[in-house]
Amino acid sequence: MMKQAGFKLAALALLVGQGPAFAAQTCEQFGSVPAVNGTFLVQNNFYNPAPGGTQCIDVDVGTGAFTVTGNNSVPTNAAPGGYPSIYKGCHWGGCSKDSGMPQKVSDLSSVQSKFDVTPAGPGQWNISYDVWFAQTPTIDGQPDGTEVMVWINHSGVVSPAGQRTGDATINGMDFEVWTAPKGTAGFNDKWHIVSYVAKSPRNAVDFDLLPFFRDSHNRGLLEDNWYLIDVEAGTEPWQNGYPVKVNQFDVTVKTGGTPPDKIDPKKWYEVVNVNSSKCVDDAEFGVKNGAKVQQWDCNGTAPAKNQLWKFKPTGGGYYKVLVQQLKTLAWSTTNQGTTNGTPIQLWTYGGTGHQQWKAESLGNGAWKFVGKGSGKCLDVPAASKDNGVQLQIYDCNGTAAQSFKLIAH
Structure with a gap:
């Protein structure tokens, strides 16, 4: 008023x-x-x-x-x-x-x-x-x-x-x-x-x-x-x-929305899509192989374990991205897929390229994540702003649907 x-x-x-x-x-x-x-x-x-x-x-x-x-x-x-x-x-x-x-x-x-x-x-x-x-x-x-x-x-x-x-x-x-x-x-x-x-x-x-x-x-x-x-x-x-x-x-x-120049491998992060302002989320607090990686409303100043992620270096600028809910599960492309539209899920980390991601700074505190096995970017399909949309890989295109901010906790 x-x-x-x-x-x-x-x-x-x-x-x-x-x-x-x-x-x-x-x-x-x-x-x-x-x-x-x-x-x-x-x-x-x-x-x-x-x-x-x-x-x-x-x-x-x-x-x-x-x-x-x-x-x-x-x-x-x-x-x-x-x-x-x-x-x-x-x-x-x-x-x-x-x-x-x-x-x-x-x-x-x-x-x-x-x-x-x-x-x-x-x-x-x-x-x-x-x-x-x-x-x-x-x-x-x-x-x-x-x-x-x-x-x-x-x-x-x-x-x-x-x-x-x-x-x-x-x-x-x-x-x-x-x-x-x-x-x-x-x-x-x-x-x-x-x-x-x-x-x-x-x-x-x-x-x-x-x-x-x-x-x-x-x-x-x-x-x-x-x-x-x-x-x-x-x-x-x-x-x-x-x-x-x-x-x-x-x-x-x-x-603190703008992260440091280098990701701290000791910290847990919320990963927030720039386009939707929603958090990368382990669907339904999954603790088994195949759990869906989706976007969902961020939980606030005390994020739940299914919205906290740790970036552990694997060499050559790549990271495995582990969920706090079960610290052995990592971002993975389904069936080790490398084509556009391949969904992202959680799977026990095994060291293959489909579970490693290069974090590239976009400036202004934003990052894109490029799969080692595919050369494609982590992406929110159709630039959706809806809860429950499973993330995918797609050709890197510079859009906000492929841009993410890291908030340390």
Whole structure:
């Protein structure tokens, strides 16, 4: 939704705190309170007040926990009353300290976050993340890239901007996906909107936000060369949305999507296809010869053993690629095939050419893998972005379907 067109550090009313922490209150429309020594900013962001409407935030400046109170009611088919929230990064020129943002999307390796809320009673509201991207590392004004919202809970009939265009399973949770490409929602003339609405609402999450960004990229609504500007977490109240308390919020942005010049044979890697943003995966956690090597949604910051791979040198720049699920199984062409379309499976490593792969850097942190026995590239058939597609070998052609990034763990 449209957010404030300004930023203002509030004139604060200091309240009695519990323990060593202090509380601060602001009822200013766009008032903002620094917390945890400026690591976070908590904003009232009351951008759509009804006549006579009120909204205030009471902030524990030592922890960032805050409570939103007020009296405001707006129609459910319009913008919410506001987005009182806590954030890290830069919002309309107001920046927290040492956030690690702006950060180029292609350089992200994880965006781990915790968010714990005590919501209001029955009404018309959501509990949500609001994450902003810009086409350049600009921190002032309206970002011109993508807005990614993640509704972890909501009440009533309210829904995101745009249209429901699909579903997704991310971090083990099922979501409705709503999209509003630039200019289609009536107010987003500069940016795309992608919203994920949890089908089974939660009041607390601890997960990686990066898989949501990858999914938005797969839908053509977020570019790798754009910049993550900030991560916000709060509530959008339309009706009966108070009081609500944010008990905890944290987010840590890590980079490392670009691997070193040489692959470290001691490390385990996620292998992520550049075109689909999906991980190379041992299908159904297979532990027998013939297990399918496929692409599947990445599991996040704690990948399962069936999505972790070790590259062990075999000589001449070639590697055997072993799965952590069963460390004797390696990428292999089926029946030692060398023709286009030969599927990739797992098989006990035996030292033959159909189980050895040369890793060739493509720059920008991407690699292609060329089979020793075939001279052909590891490939996602038809540049598919679907889960469950078995990988194959195919003539090397320089497309993103044959380009992979390595993320070390």
